[in-house]
Amino acid sequence: MKLLVSWLLPLIAMLAAPLLIGLINRTKALVGGRRGAPLLQPYRDIRKLLARGAVYSDTGTWVPQLGPVANLAGLVLALLVVPLAGVRAPIAFPGDLVVVAGLLGLGRFLTLLAALDTGSSFEGMGASREAYFGALSEPALFLALAALVRVTGELSLSGAYARVDTELWANAFPVLALIAVTFLALELIENSRMPVDDPTTHLELTMIHEVMVLDHSGPDLGFIHYGAALKLWLIGALLIGIAVPVRSGNSWLDLLAGLAGLTLLAVLIGAIESLFARMRLAQTPQFIVAAGAFAAVALVMALR
Amino acid sequence: MESLPGIVQTLGVLTNFALLGTTRIGGCIRVLALQGLIIGSLPVFLRSGDLELRVWLLVGANVLLKAVIFPWLLLRLRARTGFMREVEPFVGFVGSILFGLAALAFATWLAGSINAALIGRRFVVLDVAIFLILTGLFLIVTRRKAVMQVLGYVVLENGIFVFGISTVVATPLLVELGVLLDAFVGVFVMGIAAFNINREFADVDIDKLDALRG
Numbered sequence: 001m002k003l004l005v006s007w008l009l010p011l012i013a014m015l016a017a018p019l020l021i022g023l024i025n026r027t028k029a030l031v032g033g034r035r036g037a038p039l040l041q042p043y044r045d046i047r048k049l050l051a052r053g054a055v056y057s058d059t060g061t062w063v064p065q066l067g068p069v070a071n072l073a074g075l076v077l078a079l080l081v082v083p084l085a086g087v088r089a090p091i092a093f094p095g096d097l098v099v100v101a102g103l104l105g106l107g108r109f110l111t112l113l114a115a116l117d118t119g120s121s122f123e124g125m126g127a128s129r130e131a132y133f134g135a136l137s138e139p140a141l142f143l144a145l146a147a148l149v150r151v152t153g154e155l156s157l158s159g160a161y162a163r164v165d166t167e168l169w170a171n172a173f174p175v176l177a178l179i180a181v182t183f184l185a186l187e188l189i190e191n192s193r194m195p196v197d198d199p200t201t202h203l204e205l206t207m208i209h210e211v212m213v214l215d216h217s218g219p220d221l222g223f224i225h226y227g228a229a230l231k232l233w234l235i236g237a238l239l240i241g242i243a244v245p246v247r248s249g250n251s252w253l254d255l256l257a258g259l260a261g262l263t264l265l266a267v268l269i270g271a272i273e274s275l276f277a278r279m280r281l282a283q284t285p286q287f288i289v290a291a292g293a294f295a296a297v298a299l300v301m302a303l304r
Numbered sequence: 305m306e307s308l309p310g311i312v313q314t315l316g317v318l319t320n321f322a323l324l325g326t327t328r329i330g331g332c333i334r335v336l337a338l339q340g341l342i343i344g345s346l347p348v349f350l351r352s353g354d355l356e357l358r359v360w361l362l363v364g365a366n367v368l369l370k371a372v373i374f375p376w377l378l379l380r381l382r383a384r385t386g387f388m389r390e391v392e393p394f395v396g397f398v399g400s401i402l403f404g405l406a407a408l409a410f411a412t413w414l415a416g417s418i419n420a421a422l423i424g425r426r427f428v429v430l431d432v433a434i435f436l437i438l439t440g441l442f443l444i445v446t447r448r449k450a451v452m453q454v455l456g457y458v459v460l461e462n463g464i465f466v467f468g469i470s471t472v473v474a475t476p477l478l479v480e481l482g483v484l485l486d487a488f489v490g491v492f493v494m495g496i497a498a499f500n501i502n503r504e505f506a507d508v509d510i511d512k513l514d515a516l517r518g
Contacts, residue, residue, distance in 0.1 A: 174313075290325055293321045296408065296409075300431075
C-alpha cells in the first residue's frame with residue numbers, strides 16, 4: 001500500500017501541478033476584486049501551445065530546441081525522489097538531495113544556454129540575471145538541505161522528511177522554522193513569483209525568467225510552462241514536508257495532508273503576490289542572500 | 305517548551321542580520337530596539353528555577369535602556385540632523401550579510417573550541433556573544449554616517465552583556481549596572497557629539513574626517 005501511494009505521488013504531481021498555478025492566479029484575482037480565469041486555465045494554455053508548431057530563430061542551433069525538453073525531463077526525474085509530507089518518494093537513496101539540486105541546476109543551465117543561443121541581446125540580459133540570482137540561491141538551497149540532514153540525521157530526502165514530525169518540531173523548533181522560511185523564499189525566488197520577479201510582466205527591463213523564454217514558441221513554450229508548474233510543485237513539496245508535520249503512518253492520510261498543504265501554499269503565494277510589490281532589481285540579490293542567511297543560521301543552530 | 309532559549313537566541317542572531325542588511329537608518333534603530341529587548345531578556349530564558357530580584361532588576365534596566373531609551377535618543381538625533389536617511393555603507397549590503405555569515409561561522413567555531421577546552425560547565429551562549437561583538441565592530445568600521453557608529457557600539461555592548469551572562473554565574477549587580485551606565489553615557493555623549501558635528505559641518509559623514517588637518 002505504501003509503495004502504491006509512493007508511485008502515485010509523482011503521477012499526482014505531474015497531473016495536478018498546473019492546478020497550483022491556476023489557484024495562485026485565482027487567489028490574486030479574488031483579492032483584486034475580479035472573478036479570474038477558471039482553475040483549469042493553465043491546462044488549456046498548455047494544450048493550446050502543444051497543438052501549435054514551433055518557430056526557431058535562424059541564429060540558433062539545436063540548443064534552444066534542447067533547453068525546454070531537457071529542463072522538463074530533469075524536473076520529472078527530480079519529482080521521483082522528492083517526497084510530499086509523510087509520503088515517501090518512489091526512489092530514495094543516500095544523497096538524493098544532491099541529485100535534486102543538480103537536476104534543478106542543470107535545468108537552469110540549459111535554459112540559460114537556450115536563451116543565449118537565440119542570439120537576442122535581450123535574452124542575454126535575462127540569462128545574466130538568472131545566472132547571478134541562481135548563483136546566490138543555490139547555496140541557500142544546499143545550506144537548508146544540509147541543516148535538514150543534520151537535524152534529522154538522514155541522508156536521503158524521503159528518510160529526512162519522514163523524521164520531521166511534531167516531536168522534532170518541539171525539539172528543534174528554530175532550525176525547522178528557519179529551514180521552512182528559507183524554502184518559502186526559495187519557492188518565490190526560483191519560480192519567479194512576486195517580490196523577486198513578476199510572472200505576468202512583459203516589461204523588458206524588469207523581467208528575469210520571462211525574458212529568457214521570449215523566443216520559445218509552440219510545444220517548447222508549453223514544456224516551459226509545464227516545467228514551471230512542476231518546479232513550483234517540487235520546491236513547494238520541500239517546504240510542505242517541513243511545514244506540515246503530519247506523519248500518521250497511514251499513507252493516504254499523509255498524502256491528503258500534503259496536498260492540503262500545497263493548496264494552502266498556493267493560496268498563500270497568491271496572497272503574497274497581491275499584497276507585496278515587486279522589489280527593485282538592485283534589491284533582489286539582498287533578498288536572496290537574506291534567504292541564504294536564514295539557511296546558514298539554521299545550519300549553525302543545528303550544528304550546536 | 306525546551307527549545308525556548310534556542311528560539312530567543314535565533315531571533316537575536318537574526319536581528320544582527322537585519323542590522324547588516326537594512327538600508328534605512330530609522331529601520332536600523334528599530335531593529336536595534338528589538339535586539340535590545342531580545343538580548344536584554346535573555347537571562348530570564350537561560351536561568352532555570354526561581355529568579356532572584358537581582359536578575360529581574362538587571363533585565364528591567366537592560367530592556368528599558370536598550371529597547372526604549374537608546375532608540376528614542378537615536379531617533380531624536382536622526383530627526384534633528386535632517387538628512388540622515390540612508391545608511392550608505394562602505395561595504396555593500398550583500399557584502400555585509402556575507403560578512404555576517406562568515407562571522408557567525410567563525411563565532412561558532414571559536415565558541416566550540418573554547419567550550420572543548422573547558423572541563424566543567426559549558427558557556428551557553430558564547431557564540432551569540434562573539435557574533436554580536438564582531439557585528440558591532442563591523443558596523444562601526446563599515447558605515448559612513450556617525451549615527452551608525454553609535455548603533456554599532458550598542459551592538460558591541462549587547463555582545464559584551466551576553467558574554468557576561470554566559471561566562472559568569474553571578475556577576476555582582478554593581479558591576480553589571482556599572483557597565484550599563486557606561487553604555488548609557490557613551491550613547492549620550494556620542495549622540496551629542498554627532499549632533500554638534502552635524503551643526504558645525506552640516507554633515508556626519510565620517511569619511512570626511514580624512515580631510516582634517518591639525
